[in-house]
Amino acid sequence: DQQVKQNSPSLSVQEGRISILNCDYTNSMFDYFLWYKKYPAEGPTFLISISSIKDKNEDGRFTVFLNKSAKHLSLHIVPSQPGDSAVYFCAASGPNTGNQFYFGTGTSLTVIP
Amino acid sequence: NAGVMQNPRHLVRRRGQEARLRCSPMKGHSHVYWYRQLPEEGLKFMVYLQKENIIDESGMPKERFSAEFPKEGPSILRIQQVVRGDSAAYFCASSPFQGDYGYTFGSGTRLTVV
Numbered sequence: 001d002q003q004v005k006q007n008s009p010s011l012s013v014q015e016g017r018i019s020i021l022n023c024d025y026t027n028s029m030f031d032y033f034l035w036y037k038k039y040p041a042e043g044p045t046f047l048i049s050i051s052s053i054k055d056k057n058e059d060g061r062f063t064v065f066l067n068k069s070a071k072h073l074s075l076h077i078v079p080s081q082p083g084d085s086a087v088y089f090c091a092a093s094g095p096n097t098g099n100q101f102y103f104g105t106g107t108s109l110t111v112i113p
Numbered sequence: 114n115a116g117v118m119q120n121p122r123h124l125v126r127r128r129g130q131e132a133r134l135r136c137s138p139m140k141g142h143s144h145v146y147w148y149r150q151l152p153e154e155g156l157k158f159m160v161y162l163q164k165e166n167i168i169d170e171s172g173m174p175k176e177r178f179s180a181e182f183p184k185e186g187p188s189i190l191r192i193q194q195v196v197r198g199d200s201a202a203y204f205c206a207s208s209p210f211q212g213d214y215g216y217t218f219g220s221g222t223r224l225t226v227v
Contacts, residue, residue: 002155004155006119006155032178041122041220042221043117043119043204043206043218043219043220044156044204044218045211045218046216046217047147050174089155089156091156098147098161098169098171099146099158099161099168099169099211100158100161100169100171100172101156101216102158103148103155103156103157104155105153105155106155
């Protein structure tokens with residue numbers, strides 16, 4: 001049962017443009033969301049998070065937007081850089097999920113110089 | 114300050130053998146989480162441990178899999194009588210306290226069962 005879905009397995013963006021990565025979830029009890037970035041042969045690295053009391057969180061070039069009514073979040077990267085090329089996972093948890101995070105299947109971002 | 118250390122990075126086992134995956138959390142972290150990533154899938158939670166205690170093993174397969182985090186030494190994920198379907202990347206993460214959602218992940222152990 002995939003409670004967190006990333007429907008785009010891959011995305012290519014020109015350097016300097018905006019990258020938008022999307023994530024949908026089904027569990028309305030989820031109240032905390034994170035984005036992780038993963039390079040090949042490395043573990044995921046925490047990027048940015050947002051709790052359900054907010055609809056936007058910004059950290060430098062990275063902004064996460066949360067639309068609770070649509071059960072949708074997105075990660076915006078502006079401007080995109082070649083070093084951003086990686087796989088991005090969204091993850092979610094809530095008061096009824098115990099100690100675990102539910103991860104999406106990832107979106108592979110390629111930023112073209 | 115070393116990060117989360119996992120070894121081995123790559124492990125090849127024949128069907129029926131045992132696999133032992135080790136995880137040393139970051140210094141000062143006493144909470145350890147194991148996740149598994151099967152090919153073409155996201156990371157899936159397996160187990161959450163504190164020193165000498167299994168707190169949540171709801172994601173662990175009922176048979177052949179076990180985990181421990183002893184008072185001294187690394188956390189161990191043990192898979193007995195491995196099968197081809199166990200081939201995956203196994204990631205360990207640690208945090209300083211429960212509820213700290215900014216996990217730090219290790220680089221993973223890639224298990225291949227032949």
